[in-house]
Amino acid sequence: xxxxxxxxxxxxxxxxxxxxxxxxxxxxxxxxxxxxxxxxxxxxxxxxxxxxxxxxxxxxxxxxxxxxxxxxxxxxxxxxxxxxxxxxxxxxxxxxxxxxxxxxxxxxxxxxxxxxxxxxxxxxxxxxxxxxxxxxxxxxxxxxxxxxxxxxxxxxxxxxxxxxxxxxxxxxxxxxxxxxxxxxxxxxxxxxxxxxxxxxxxxxxxxxxxxxxxxxxxxxxxxxxxxxxxxxxxxxxxxxxxxxxxxxxxxxxxxxxxxxxxxxxxxxxxxxxxxxxxxxxxxxxxxxxxxxxxxxxxxxxxxxxxxxxxxxxxxxxxxxxxxxxxxxxxxxxxxxxxxxxxxxxxxxxxxxxxxxxxxxxxxxxxxxxxxxxxxxxxxxxxxxxxxxxxxxxxxxxxxxxxxxxxxxxxxxxxxx
Numbered sequence: 276x277x278x279x280x281x282x283x284x285x286x287x288x289x290x291x292x293x294x295x296x297x298x299x300x301x302x303x304x305x306x307x308x309x310x311x312x313x314x315x316x317x318x319x320x321x322x323x324x325x326x327x328x329x330x331x332x333x334x335x336x337x338x339x340x341x342x343x344x345x346x347x348x349x350x351x352x353x354x355x356x357x358x359x360x361x362x363x364x365x366x367x368x369x370x371x372x373x374x375x376x377x378x379x380x381x382x383x384x385x386x387x388x389x390x391x392x393x394x395x396x397x398x399x400x401x402x403x404x405x406x407x408x409x410x411x412x413x414x415x416x417x418x419x420x421x422x423x424x425x426x427x428x429x430x431x432x433x434x435x436x437x438x439x440x441x442x443x444x445x446x447x448x449x450x451x452x453x454x455x456x457x458x459x460x461x462x463x464x465x466x467x468x469x470x471x472x473x474x475x476x477x478x479x480x481x482x483x484x485x486x487x488x489x490x491x492x493x494x495x496x497x498x499x500x501x502x503x504x505x506x507x508x509x510x511x512x513x514x515x516x517x518x519x520x521x522x523x524x525x526x527x528x529x530x531x532x533x534x535x536x537x538x539x540x541x542x543x544x545x546x547x548x549x550x551x552x553x554x555x556x557x558x559x560x561x562x563x564x565x566x567x568x569x570x571x572x573x574x575x576x577x578x579x580x581x582x583x584x585x586x587x588x589x590x591x592x593x594x595x596x597x598x599x600x601x602x603x604x605x606x607x608x609x610x611x612x613x614x615x616x617x618x619x620x621x622x623x624x625x626x627x628x629x630x631x632x633x634x635x636x637x638x639x640x641x642x643x644x645x646x647x648x649x650x651x652x653x654x655x656x657x658x659x660x661x662x663x664x665x666x667x668x669x670x671x672x673x674x675x676x677x678x679x680x681x682x683x684x685x686x687x688x689x690x691x
Contacts, residue, residue, distance in 0.1 A: 327665045327673045328631075332645040336633045337617050338663060338675040344382030346375045346670040353668040357654050358400035364424070365654075365664060366411060367672065368397050374413060374422060377672060379662070386427030390420045399442025399482065401450060405431075405465055412450060412464060414443045419450065419464060433467030441482040444494070446508045451494055453479025459496045459504075461511055471511045476500040481526040481566075486548065493548075495534050497523040503536050503546060515551030519544055521562070525576075530569030530658075531588035537563035537576050545574070545588070545601070557586055557601030568613035568621075570658065573604060573636060575613040575621060582608035583623070585639060605639030615655045615663075618679045622663075624653040 323329025326343055333340060346354060346367050358366045364385075367375045372395055375387040391397070396416040402424065403410055409424040410431060416438060421431030437460040443450035449461045449470060457479055458472040477500030484495045485508065492508035499522040505514040521540030528535035533554055537543045539562040545554040565577040574586040585604045590597035609632050611623030620633040620642055631653065632644040651668050655661040665673040 327649050327667055327671055328645065328647050328675070332647065333675055334678075335643040335645060336622065336631055337620065337678050339678055341662075341674045341676055342382040343671065343673040344377070344384070346377060346384050346672065347387055348670045354651075354666055354670045354672075355668075356397065357652055357664055357666045357672065359654050359656050359664070360400055360402040360411065361656075362402055364402075365672075366400050367666070367670070368400075369670070372397070374400070374411070374427075376411070376424065376427065379674065382672065382674065388422055388427040388429070390422065391415050391418070398439045398452065401443055401445040403445050403450075403464065412443070412445075414439055414450065414452060419462065419467065421464070431464070431467065433462075433464070435462065436469050437462070437472060440479060444483055444485045446485055446492060446494075451483050451485075451508070453481070453483060453496060453498075457498050457500065459483055459494060459506060459511075473504070473506050473511050473513060475502045475504055477502070477522070480524050484527055484529055486529055488548075495527050495529060497527055497536055499524065501538065503527070503534065503544075503551075505534065505548065505551065517544075517546060517551045517553075524564040526566040528567030528569040528574055528576075530571045530574075533569075533588065535567045535569060535574050537565055537567050539563060543567065543574070543576060543586070543601070553599070554589065555597075555599050555601040557584075557603065559584070566612055568658070570616040570621070570636070577610070577612070582606055583611075583613070583621075583634065583639075585621075585636070607634055607639040607641065609634060609641055609644075614653065615657065615661050616659050617677045618660070622655075626651075 323331050352369045352371045354367055354369050356368045363379055364376050372391045372393050373387050374390045376385045390413040398414040401412045410421040411424050413420045418435055419433045423430045437454045439452040440455045441453040443452040448463055448465045450464050451461050454460050457476045458474050460472045461470040463470045475498040477498040479498045486493045494506040494508050497503045501519045504516040519538050521538035523536050525537050532548050533545045535545050541559050541562055542556050544556045547554055559578045561579040568575045574588050578584055584606050587602040611625035611632055614622050614624055619636055621636055623632045629648050630646050633642045635642055649667050650665045652666045654664045660677045663675045
């Protein structure tokens with residue numbers, strides 16, 4: 276379906292404002308317009324009002340708008356969650372338990388279909404290939420539902436015997452998720468059956484993380500029992516397991532050949548990927564339940580009363596004094612969950628205040644903070660220089676891209 280309210284601007288223009296001016300003018304022209312009619316270019320204030328994040332605001336954090344569009348909602352439906360799955364589309368769940376496919380290239384909504392009952396909980400969305408069939412799998416709290424990516428038609432439906440508490444990661448022919456019973460579960464999705472599970476105990480609150488290297492693929496997972504484990508993605512075999520001093524409720528961080536876990540015992544631990552040995556452990560003043568993010572050089576986490584902490588991920592080549600107690604590079608009294616690195620800055624989103632903040636990674640100084648009252652969710656396509664999607668409960672979706680990227684002066688084009 277083609278959304279009549281779709282607003283689109285050419286993706287790779289060198290300047291944002293002319294792009295948005297053209298975009299806005301297209302919105303101001305109605306089907307009844309004639310060639311004799313003229314329109315007044317919108318002011319920057321009007322442009323800021325038209326978008327979830329206007330050009331002034333989004334430009335201050337080093338990004339620019341590619342397009343803004345709106346998914347179709349019916350009756351009292353509202354948009355709930357936008358899922359980034361890779362490839363040419365994102366998927367939007369609404370309160371009626373429908374899923375909509377939205378093209379990344381231009382924001383068009385291609386289809387909308389039911390994926391469960393209104394009372395079902397959507398845990399996550401993955402896009403996989405089954406032979407020549409492109410399928411988007413929706414992990415519900417009791418079943419897997421597969422929709423044909425091309426048409427939105429039902430392609431697969433499998434009941435689950437192990438019930439997920441997290442989203443799934445796709446690897447090989449399996450969807451891998453954390454269960455209510457404290458297990459990391461491998462669910463075969465081609466035929467649709469439970470394959471194997473690895474017991475961690477407690478509750479697994481956050482999704483397992485896929486780590487791929489030249490030595491193979493592995494799954495990092497943690498639980499409320501304080502267990503952190505690395506599991507072979509192909510066999511489910513345990514590579515190593517460590518017991519830390521408290522429950523782990525936030526998402527693990529991965530980077531610089533280590534796994535990072537924040538515990539309720541007020542510590543964050545860096546464990547070597549190869550063997551689980553402790554690289555360092557940093558002690559904070561408060562119990563930790565926040566997600567951990569690593570950009571390859573620094574490890575970031577929020578600590579109540581202390582703000583955002585940046586810790587050195589690994590010793591520098593000439594650093595003979597690196598401490599096993601961890602090295603804090605800086606702290607910054609700013610709220611928000613670290614989402615990604617854009618250029619030389621870390622980007623944080625705080626839902627409570629609807630604020631996006633950028634912090635310079637070299638010194639911890641806040642560069643910009645923008646309040647976006649119309650934004651209910653922020654999603655990114657990766658940890659470094661990603662595309663960013665903003666969404667409102669009314670179904671409005673805005674795609675933004677980085678102006679200056681870490682390793683390239685130009686945005687990375689998305690394959691069709």
